[in-house]
Amino acid sequence: MNNDLQDYLHTLVVEQGLAKNTVLSYRQELTEFFSFLKTQKIEEFNQIDRYTILNYLKYCDEQNKSRNSVIHTVTSLRQFFHYLLMQNKISTDPMLKIDTPKAAHHLPQVLSSKEVEDLLQVPDTNKPLGVRDRTLLEVMYATGLRVSEAVNLKLDDLRLEMGLISTIGKGDKQRIIPIGDVAIHWLSIYLEGAREQLLRGKNNPFVFLNNHGEQLTRQGIWKNLKMIVKKAGITKDVTPHTLRHSFATTLLENGADLRTVQELLGHADISTTQIYTHVTKKHLTEVYNKYHPRA
Incomplete structure (x- = not known):
């Protein structure tokens, strides 16, 4: 078997x-x-x-x-x-009468602008690992990269002079993503100083490295983020994907159209992107209930 x-x-x-x-x-x-x-x-x-x-x-x-x-x-x-x-390994398919359960539609957890700022202030940027963590958080929030895309980001994928990065997403599909000035600023600081210290004289094509000069792993990002979230005093269940959710929600709340957000996230189907419209509607309702005198 x-x-x-x-x-x-x-x-x-x-x-x-x-x-x-x-x-x-x-x-x-x-x-x-x-x-x-x-x-x-x-x-x-x-x-x-x-x-x-x-x-x-x-x-x-x-x-x-x-x-x-x-x-x-x-x-x-x-x-x-x-x-x-x-392959004629079985005579009858046991899955024929098995129904697929209906998907549970949970709204994704997102961070407020203040919570994102609190998160970004935690890493100690006087240390190489602190600069790396701050840079990684800035890049993920600025681009909506999946954690797998972040760890596999290579130096050749950066087009910082053009304000762009390239990534390979699900289905091995390439997409080009704009990256803002703040994230570019931190990438420049990281690449010119902290990354060289982490390399320890090695050659490595990946952007984000661990303390041994090797490619940072998904597990490494999860572990570091959990510690950063705790230090920031954020009680939400924050994962690397939360930054991606927050990226999409921020764009929609500030007027971006759904098709653009779909392209930036690399969603094959726009129905996947539409869940973020429910998040923004929920946010609008919360603001209305909090601030309108007749709510």
């Missing part, structure tokens, strides 16, 4: 050309499913039926997995069993 999983993942890369992070996501979800099968003493694919899948989804629910996570799991299983059917 594990060999079939490896063959499937190889197919995703070679034949379908899926991005590395997407394949890693499929691997993680299917590996968790395989672990569940072991607890059920299931050793062959043809032993899996509709009830096996339903029991696994119930197990996922008991593990407090989010609705959207379960939806992605169902999608991963559906595609995997379709592959097995096409």
